[in-house]
Amino acid sequence: MVADLAATLTPAPPGLPPVAERLQDTFTGWRDLAAATAAGDDLAGLDPWAVRHLRRLARLEAGWPAATEGRTLLHLDLRADNLLLTPTRVVAVDWPYASVGAAWVDLALLLPSVTMQGGPDPEPTFAAHPVAAAADPAAVTATLAAFAGLVPARRRPPATPARPPHPAGVPARPGGGRPRLAAAPHRLGLRHRAGMRGWRRGRPNFSSRGAGPSTPARKLAETSEPPGPHEPLTDRRRFGVSG
16 A cells, blocks of 8 residues: 555645655654753653663754655555555545655554554565665664654653742732732652653554544553654544545
């Protein structure tokens, strides 16, 4: 199916954004963590391997926009629940992230889910696939580094907002008594608790339904599976594009 789509959808119809524009605010995880380190975050909880190689990972990630340039119409969210099996073929549905880029990008983002669900190892499968035959290894590495950066960055707990000071002269609680001020704003919790299982082997542990745009945030918080590439975009829009 991926090979057929690449052949049929190259060149892509005009008017669609490139991958780098579609995901410009998504594949920034390692650089976000590097900036947090520079600001004094100790990144406690991040895998020690990732901490040691953070600068290199951030540099690799910075190269993903150029690495994904191409002329093929891409789905960008291929996973089990976006595929329909018919007696004669596989149909890709749900195309809200349609964009233009290198033909191998869809394959690279799909394979971790395939492996999680009992399929073959991503690396030899990618290497043997016709869509990846002309892929630049350095470009693939940069893109996979950017994709893997979603795991720790998206699992960082949000900072707790500071409590505003209580207005002077207004009782802190209803009722009588002397007016008093509330306690000073509490400190923000910035400790990192991201998990990195699967990064070194390149196998994000996606859930059986994937973890794409329709996955509830609370489900991601309750499980150890990393999100898919578009988890923050929770508004699922069905454009009716298939095939």
